[in-house]
Amino acid sequence: xxxxxxxxRFNRFKKIKRSYVSLWILIVLYILSLGSELLCNDKPxxxxxxxxxxxxxxxxxxxxxxxxxxxxxxPNYKAINMLPMFKDDPSNFMIFPPIPYGPNEIISPDSxxxxxxxxxxxxxxxxxxxVNILPDYTIVKSQNCGFFFNLENDSVRNLNLxxxxxxxxxxxxxxxxxxxxxxxxxxxEISTHRINKKVKCELSLSTxxxxxxxxxxxRLTFREIPSQAGHVTGSVSFSPSLRITSxxxxxxxxxxxxxxxxxxxxxxxNRFNHPVDPSFININDGQYKVQFDKKDVRWPYNPIxxxxxxxxxxxxxxxxRIVYGLRISMTFGLILVFFSMSLGVVIGAVQGYCGxxxxxxxxxxxxxxxxxxxxxxxxxxxxxxGRSFILLLLIYGIFNWIGISYYMRAEFLKLRGxxxxxxxxxxxxxxxxxxxxxxxxxxxxxxxTFMPFSLVGAIGSxxxxxxxxxxLPPPTPSWGEMLAQAQIYRWAWWLILYPSLALxxxxxxxxxxxxxxxxxxxxxxxxxxx
Numbered sequence: 001x002x003x004x005x006x007x008x009r010f011n012r013f014k015k016i017k018r019s020y021v022s023l024w025i026l027i028v029l030y031i032l033s034l035g036s037e038l039l040c041n042d043k044p045x046x047x048x049x050x051x052x053x054x055x056x057x058x059x060x061x062x063x064x065x066x067x068x069x070x071x072x073x074x075p076n077y078k079a080i081n082m083l084p085m086f087k088d089d090p091s092n093f094m095i096f097p098p099i100p101y102g103p104n105e106i107i108s109p110d111s112x113x114x115x116x117x118x119x120x121x122x123x124x125x126x127x128x129x130x131v132n133i134l135p136d137y138t139i140v141k142s143q144n145c146g147f148f149f150n151l152e153n154d155s156v157r158n159l160n161l162x163x164x165x166x167x168x169x170x171x172x173x174x175x176x177x178x179x180x181x182x183x184x185x186x187x188x189e190i191s192t193h194r195i196n197k198k199v200k201c202e203l204s205l206s207t208x209x210x211x212x213x214x215x216x217x218x219r220l221t222f223r224e225i226p227s228q229a230g231h232v233t234g235s236v237s238f239s240p241s242l243r244i245t246s247x248x249x250x251x252x253x254x255x256x257x258x259x260x261x262x263x264x265x266x267x268x269x270n271r272f273n274h275p276v277d278p279s280f281i282n283i284n285d286g287q288y289k290v291q292f293d294k295k296d297v298r299w300p301y302n303p304i305x306x307x308x309x310x311x312x313x314x315x316x317x318x319x320x321r322i323v324y325g326l327r328i329s330m331t332f333g334l335i336l337v338f339f340s341m342s343l344g345v346v347i348g349a350v351q352g353y354c355g356x357x358x359x360x361x362x363x364x365x366x367x368x369x370x371x372x373x374x375x376x377x378x379x380x381x382x383x384x385x386g387r388s389f390i391l392l393l394l395i396y397g398i399f400n401w402i403g404i405s406y407y408m409r410a411e412f413l414k415l416r417g418x419x420x421x422x423x424x425x426x427x428x429x430x431x432x433x434x435x436x437x438x439x440x441x442x443x444x445x446x447x448x449t450f451m452p453f454s455l456v457g458a459i460g461s462x463x464x465x466x467x468x469x470x471x472l473p474p475p476t477p478s479w480g481e482m483l484a485q486a487q488i489y490r491w492a493w494w495l496i497l498y499p500s501l502a503l504x505x506x507x508x509x510x511x512x513x514x515x516x517x518x519x520x521x522x523x524x525x526x527x528x529x530x
Contacts, residue, residue, distance in 0.1 A: 012520040014227040019516020022509040025414035029506070033327035040320035042102035043076050044094040051091070058097070062239040093396070102319035103324040109297040118271045119243055120264060122234040122252050123289040125280070127224040130153075132217040135179050137161040140217055145153065148201055148222045161220075165191045174205050182319075200225060233288075255283050267292055267457035300485065300492040310390050310494035313485045314475070318494060322502050332393060333458035337451055339397040344404030345447065349435055351405070352412020359409070366402055374399045378470050378518045387473040396461065404450060445521050452514030456507045463503055479503050 014020050037057045038045060043466065045068075047054035054061055055076060061495075063075040067083075077094060086092045112129040122167055129145035139159050148152040149164055161167070167175075188204040202223040234248035247253060253261070262280050267276050271292040279290045301311040309318040347366075351359045378395050385391055414440065415421060424434050465471035466480025469488075474481070480501040486495035 009520045011515050015514040016519060018517075019512050022104075022512035022516075026506070026509045026513065028090075029326060030330045033323060033330065034520070035326050036103075036327050037097075039097055040101060040103065040317070040323050041053055041064050041097045041106040042078065042098045042100060043079075045094075046095040047077070049092050057097075059362045062337045099320055099526060100319070101320045103321045104456065104475045105313040105320075106313055106315045107317065110175075112297060112301070112307075114295050114297065115296070116272075117237045117239055119293045120238065120253075120268060121291045121292065121293060122248075124233045125287045125289055127222075127352075128288070129222040131156065131161065131222070132219050132220055133161050133175070145222055147224075150195075164194055165201075165203070167191060168337075171203060171205070178205070178208045178218045181209075181210050183210050184208040194508075206390055238265075240272055242269060243478045244418060252283055252288070256281060264290060294485055300489055300495060302492075303494055309498045310492070311494060312482060313489055313492075316475075318498055321477040321482065322479070322498060325479045325482075325499070326502065326506070328389075328472070328477060329459045329462055329479065330373065331454045332389070332462050336393055336397055336400060336458045337454045338392070340400035341404050341447060341451065341454065343397070344401035345408050345440070347401065348405035348408025349412050349440065352409040353416050353431070353435055353439065355416070363409075366405065370399075370402050372399075375470070378465070382470060387471070389472060390464075390475075392465070393469060396458070400454075400458070404454075407446040407450070408443060411446065412439055415439045415442055417433065449514070449518050452510050452517055456510035456514070459503070459510070460507060 014226075032039065036089060037043075041057060043056040043107045045055070045057050048054060049066060054065075061075065062072040063069050064071055065073055065419070066080050076102075077096075080086065081094045086094065094176065101404065127144070127147055129148055130143050131139045131145055132141035133139055137160050139156050140158045144154050145156045146152060149156045149159060168191065171187060171189045171191070174184055178183045184205070184207070186205060186207050190200055190205045193201075195201040202225055204223065206221075212458065221422060232410045234250045234252035236244055236248065237246040237247075238254045239245050244253070259358070264279065264281075266509075267279060270276050271294055274298075276292050280290070281288055281290060299311060300313045301307070301315075303310040307317055307319070312318055349363065351362050374395075381391060381395060412435075421434060421438060424438050446452040462471060463478070463480035463483070466478040467484045468480075469484065471480060472478050479502055482495055484494060485498075489495060
C-alpha cells in the first residue's frame with residue numbers, strides 16, 4: 001500500500017518518541033473537542049419524560065414539549081429539571097454532560113456555591129508618638145510615647161532620649177543640623193532600645209527649612225515596627241443572622257467592649273447588603289483597623305467548585321469556552337492549512353513546470369500580492385461584510401499560500417528536467433498526469449515538513465486576531481478573546497493563565513510534531529552531527 005521510502009520515513013518518525021506522542025495527544029484532544037456538545041453543554045444529553053426519550057443535544061424541542069406554557073421557544077432544561085414533575089417522579093430524569101455549562105451560557109449568581117458570611121478582620125496598627133528634645137536630648141514635650149519608654153503613662157517629659165534609645169550617627173547629625181538652623185531633608189532610621197535589644201522602632205525627622213532663629217527644640221516621631229503590625233492578627237466570621245461561625249485564636253472579639261461589639265455588628269449587618277468602610281477600635285493598649293470582607297459575586301469570578309477554571313467577564317464558564325475554543329482553533333488551522341497549501345501547490349506547480357514567461361509574470365504578481373497589508377484588508381472587509389468564520393478563513397487563506405508556492409516552484413523547477421519526466425513526455429502522457437503522478441509525489445517533502453508549523457502559525461494567528469478584535473465574531477468561544485478580557489481585568493489571573501496555557505500546549509505539540517516530521521524526512525540520523 002505504501003512504498004518503502006514512505007514506510008521508512010514513518011518508522012523514523014515513530015522512533016522520535018516526543019513527536020510521536022505529541023501527535024497522538026493532539027489527535028485525541030481534537031477528537032474530544034469535536035464532541036464538545038457531549039462534554040460541555042447546558043442542554044442534557046438524554047431526557048426521559050412521560051415514557052419518551054429525547055436528545056436535546058442533537059434535536060430541538062420546544063418548551064411546550066415539557067411544560068404547559070404553550071411556547072415554542074427553547075426550553076430552560078435546568079429550570080425544568082427542578083420542577084416537581086422531574087424531582088418527584090423518578091421515571092422522569094435528565095442526564096447532563098460532565099460539564100453542565102454551555103460556552104455561551106450566562107451563569108446564575110445564585111447557582112454559585114459561596115459561603116454567605118462576612119469576615120471581620122482585625123489588623124493591628126503600628127503605634128506612633130512624638131517627642132520634642134533639647135540639644136542635650138532632654139525631652140521637653142511628648143505625646144503617646146509611654147509605650148516606647150516602657151511607662152504606663154504617656155508622659156516622658158524630662159527623660160533623656162539617648163539614655164533609652166541608641167541613635168545612629170546620621171540621625172544625630174540631622175538633629176544637630178536642625179539646631180544649627182540648616183536646611184535638612186527628611187530622615188528615617190531604625191533605632192534599638194538600650195535595655196531590651198530586641199525592641200526596635202523607627203525614628204524619623206520631617207523636612208526642615210531655615211528660620212529666622214534657630215529652633216529651641218526638635219521633634220522626633222516614633223513608629224512601632226512589630227512583626228504583626230499591618231497584618232491580619234485576628235478574624236471573626238458572621239452569618240446573615242449575625243451568629244459567629246468561626247473565631248481567631250487570640251479571641252479578639254471577646255476582648256472588645258460591648259458598645260464596640262454592637263457597633264461592629266451593625267456594620268456587619270450592612271455589609272451583607274452593600275460594601276462598607278473600615279473602622280478603627282482600641283483593644284487593650286493597641287489600635288486595630290477592622291475590615292469587613294464578603295465574597296461578592298461579580299464577573300469575572302475566580303475558580304470555585306463546579307467552575308474549576310473560573311468564570312469570564314460575561315459570566316460564562318472558562319473551561320467550557322476553552323474546550324470549544326480548541327475545536328474552533330484546530331478546525332480553523334486545519335482548513336486553512338489545507339486550503340492555503342492546495343492553492344500554493346497549484347500555483348507553484350504551474351510556475352515551476354511551465355517556466356518562461358508564465359513563471360516570470362506569475363512571480364511578479366505574487367510579489368505585488370504579498371505587499372498588500374493583510375490586516376488592513378481584514379479590517380476593511382470585516383467592516384463591510386461583518387466578521388465571520390468563513391470570511392476570516394477566506395481572507396487569511398488567499399494570503400497564506402505564498403510561502404509554500406515558493407518551495408513548490410523550486411521543487412518543480414528542479415524535477416521537470418529529470419529523466420523520468422522527459423521519458424513521460426516522450427510517451428505522450430498528458431501534462432496534468434505528469435504533474436500529479438510523476439512530479440508532485442516527489443516534491444511533497446517541503447509540503448509535509450511545513451504542514452505542522454503552518455498549523456501552529458494558523459492557530460496563533462487566529463488567537464492574535466481575536467485578541468485584537470478582528471477575528472471571530474462574539475460570542476464565539478476563542479482563546480484570543482479571553483486573553484483580551486484579561487487585558488481589561490488584569491486581576492483576573494485565571495483569564496490569563498488557562499487560555500495562555502491551552503494555546504501554549506497546542507502550539508508546543510505542533511512544534512514537536514513538526515520537528516519529528518522534519519527529522520524523519522532528513523536523510524541524516526535525526527539531524528545530529530556525528
